[in-house]
Ligand SMILES: Nc1ncnc2c1ncn2[C@@H]1O[C@H](COP(=O)(O)OP(=O)(O)O)[C@@H](O)[C@H]1O
């Protein structure tokens with residue numbers, strides 16, 4: 517199994533890049549594990565308390581479970597992936613069964629910050645977009661798709677997102693084998709990444 521880690525700041529375009537790779541690779545045997553589904557549950561806290569949490573710090577992620585799942589899939593065992601809600605800031609209680617396949621992509625803002633998880637990756641990618649562009653994309657997405665208002669997005673950006681990006685996410689770029697500039701549609705970079713994955717698959 518080929519395991520690829522794809523990191524990058526919020527709104528950099530990780531999900532979009534993964535979708536394009538899926539289209540271009542055109543293979544059935546590919547799984548995507550999103551770090552977003554591995555946020556700690558925090559159902560012991562009230563909704564107001566959960567809303568106030570820092571979701572951009574590595575401690576917000578249940579890396580133990582994520583790494584356990586990556587290892588299980590590499591070991592040809594199916595996993596029960598939790599499903600997360602950005603509205604309730606917690607796990608929904610539902611799970612999706614993921615069967616092992618030839619390629620596993622693990623994507624999320626913090627996936628290149630964890631030393632144990634890094635050991636599991638054959639290829640490490642960082643998607644880059646400037647912070648102003650990412651903030652604009654984040655405002656659009658969170659207000660349209662994640663049930664947030666402008667004040668919530670801007671408050672979170674100033675208090676936790678920006679400082680955590682500078683402390684943890686931006687430095688994790690140094691772990692990447694490949695950096696994808698994604699300020700605009702970048703089909704050359706997507707073609708290149710697809711070729712690298714195809715070549716790696718031949719060796720696996
Ligand atoms: N190259 C790009 N140019 C313009 N908009 C983009 C680009 N890549 C992604 N987007 C948009 O930015 C938003 C965030 O992208 P997404 O892939 O969800 O980012 P991430 O998964 O890194 O948070 C989405 O609305 C997406 O359509």
Ligand SMILES: Nc1ccn([C@@H]2O[C@H](COP(=O)(O)O)[C@@H](O)[C@H]2O)c(=O)n1
Pocket residue numbers: 525526527552555571572601602605606624625672677
């Ligand atoms: N309850 C939560 C959990 C996470 N976030 C934000 O999601 C961002 C990561 O997701 P991307 O798809 O943008 O990579 C991260 O920056 C968290 O601030 C949230 O708002 N609420």
